[in-house]
Amino acid sequence: MVDQYEKSAEFIDIMLGPHWSALSSPLAEALRGTPGPIVDVGAGGGHGTRVIAQAVPDADIVAVEPSFALRSVLLARVYEDAGLRDRVTVLPEGFLQAALPDRIGAVVAMNVIGHFPAADRDRIWNMLAMRLLPGGRAVLNLQPPTEPVAVPEFRGADVHIGRRRYEGWGRAEPAGPDRLLWHMMYRTYQDSDMVAELEVSYDWWLLDEKTLEVELHGHGLNLKQTGPAELRMYTIQSRVRG
Ligand SMILES: C[S@@+](CC[C@H](N)C(=O)[O-])C[C@H]1O[C@@H](n2cnc3c(N)ncnc32)[C@H](O)[C@@H]1O
CATH class of the missing domain: 3.40.50.150 (Vaccinia Virus protein VP39)
Known part of the structure; x- marks a missing residue:
């Protein structure tokens, strides 16, 4: 899988x-x-x-x-x-x-x-x-959401570990009557400098x-x-x- x-x-x-x-x-x-x-x-x-x-x-x-x-x-x-x-x-x-x-x-x-x-x-x-x-x-x-609606980008996580900070951002778009396609962006900061950025997408079945x-x-x-x-x-x- x-x-x-x-x-x-x-x-x-x-x-x-x-x-x-x-x-x-x-x-x-x-x-x-x-x-x-x-x-x-x-x-x-x-x-x-x-x-x-x-x-x-x-x-x-x-x-x-x-x-x-x-x-x-x-x-x-x-x-x-x-x-x-x-x-x-x-x-x-x-x-x-x-x-x-x-x-x-x-x-x-x-x-x-x-x-x-x-x-x-x-x-x-x-x-x-x-x-x-x-x-x-x-x-x-x-x-949420449990309906196939677009989700505008939002910051869902902000975690501080040592001198680094990890932000998680999400947005989604409908990919069918019971499915969302989520796009997640993970950003790593050292103090105020962004040092890494990763984008991943995955399906989420709505219920x-x-x-x-x-x-x-x-x-x-x-x-x-x-x-x-x-x-x-x-x-x-x-x-x-x-
Ligand atoms: C958002 S994480 C939640 C992890 C944990 N339950 C928690 O709440 O902290 C979703 C988890 O579901 C697992 N997963 C995805 N598909 C799965 C499947 N078919 N069977 C079992 N686990 C699955 C993923 O690998 C991942 O660990």
């Missing part, structure tokens, strides 16, 4: 870091009481994996991360923490290709669902319906709450909003098994 983060991985983990200040508590709360094992889909560098491990202390975690560079960050983060090292298994395949446990307590898909077109999502919902344990759930977030609800309904799954509304975070549970 294509690694859309091959060139930008260097910036992804540090730029996702600030978002996790807001995501951590609601995710921990959404996972309260869930059984293990827990699958972290597209774990990236492992910000969410760490939250999962703290929220559900006894659960085994399977962190699926197909990007070579992001997986390197993830493995380093897991290795550095003895509490994670014993519990987190890192798999290098895509979510739909990975050998996952037959029964799963929770699936966490933070900042990732836009990588899956509708046909792949259908397979994911089917997997949840078949494999979630009683009391199990999925937790995901939907990222809004209503569409998600309809897709899930066909698989016997319920959608429920969780956490502060502006995070657009949801839990998914079986209608039959709770």
